Amino acid sequence: MLKNTTWTVKSLSRPTGSAAVRCSSGASSLDKLARQVTSSTVDGAFSGEENALALKAAPFSEENFGKRARVKFLTQAMAVGLANVPSQLHKAYWNTFYCSSTMQERSDGKTVAKFCKNRWCLVCCRIRSAKLIKQYAPLLKSWTEKHLVTLTVPNCSRADLEATVQQMKAGFDTIRRSWTMQHRRGQRPAPLIALRKLEATHNPDSDTYHPHFHLVVPDLATANELRVSWLSQFPSAKWNGQDVRPADAGASHELFKYFTKLITTQSKERFIRLGPLNAIFEAIAGGRTFQVFGIKVPKVDEQLVDEAAEALADELNIVAVWDWVQEVGNWVNKETGELRTKYKPSPEFRAFVETKIVYNSIKKKTS
Numbered sequence: 001m002l003k004n005t006t007w008t009v010k011s012l013s014r015p016t017g018s019a020a021v022r023c024s025s026g027a028s029s030l031d032k033l034a035r036q037v038t039s040s041t042v043d044g045a046f047s048g049e050e051n052a053l054a055l056k057a058a059p060f061s062e063e064n065f066g067k068r069a070r071v072k073f074l075t076q077a078m079a080v081g082l083a084n085v086p087s088q089l090h091k092a093y094w095n096t097f098y099c100s101s102t103m104q105e106r107s108d109g110k111t112v113a114k115f116c117k118n119r120w121c122l123v124c125c126r127i128r129s130a131k132l133i134k135q136y137a138p139l140l141k142s143w144t145e146k147h148l149v150t151l152t153v154p155n156c157s158r159a160d161l162e163a164t165v166q167q168m169k170a171g172f173d174t175i176r177r178s179w180t181m182q183h184r185r186g187q188r189p190a191p192l193i194a195l196r197k198l199e200a201t202h203n204p205d206s207d208t209y210h211p212h213f214h215l216v217v218p219d220l221a222t223a224n225e226l227r228v229s230w231l232s233q234f235p236s237a238k239w240n241g242q243d244v245r246p247a248d249a250g251a252s253h254e255l256f257k258y259f260t261k262l263i264t265t266q267s268k269e270r271f272i273r274l275g276p277l278n279a280i281f282e283a284i285a286g287g288r289t290f291q292v293f294g295i296k297v298p299k300v301d302e303q304l305v306d307e308a309a310e311a312l313a314d315e316l317n318i319v320a321v322w323d324w325v326q327e328v329g330n331w332v333n334k335e336t337g338e339l340r341t342k343y344k345p346s347p348e349f350r351a352f353v354e355t356k357i358v359y360n361s362i363k364k365k366t367s
């Protein structure tokens, strides 16, 4: 008999401060102490899950805000679901629920909203990805021989996920340090130069997790040597589990996108599985997902600098306020009922968001 492990978002409770939960598995985090999130990192915007919402202002454009509406529609449903999973990230998930829920239009035409900056929030991921692409595009363009490297270890259980991620980071660090030493001794032309992203996915068939690194390195020789070094650090990892291939600009930009695939496909059905996602988010809470090695971090375009201070100063100049209404899939003007964007969820996308975000619907073969 299949256990009742499937939720739909519609059945989940609204914000109450405590999670009303019905799930039959995946509560292993309850006895863990909530870890402090203290690191200030390259992907710092994504490391402060406990932080309050941050104000940002941006000029309104239908194209940009229409896309924001689409990802908000999905993220909103996911946030409600995640907030109902027993998790040390409970508060952070509710922050995502409120992320850009209210948009205030200022007299200068800019729109002010508060953002959660959490790594699972697709609204914030869009902003973060755009910023990273802009930041690193010139460097990546200058690497004409660049290669993508994927470094993996054998899949692990949920219980081992966090430790596995730590081991991978430590193993990589050992490689980096030994390359630096070799470079100093004149045995190597350069220290390790790479952009690295940590990703983790869940395999619903085996119920195992697959943490891995994606890297962009300047040339094929670096890519191949990195693969060899990795295998010497992790003898249980398979040679053909590691991938090396030439990278074009598009492939490099993948590095700046979401750190986990939200959607898993099983028996041709697409799901967002909240239990496994929560396990992944907990395992990397407070850590970096994007990091660079041997590279001076390029300066961020001045126009992309946080406009929080400016937004605060201008709060008196608010001319209109829109609130997110999930049923509509849009921000609605409180006074006029007007919609902020022309975005309208397609029936297919609405059906996906409303029925396919589940706790963990691992299908078992029935006789």
Ligand SMILES: [Zn+2]
Binding pocket: 096, 099, 100, 115, 116, 117, 118, 121, 122, 123, 124, 125
């Ligand atoms: Zn957000």
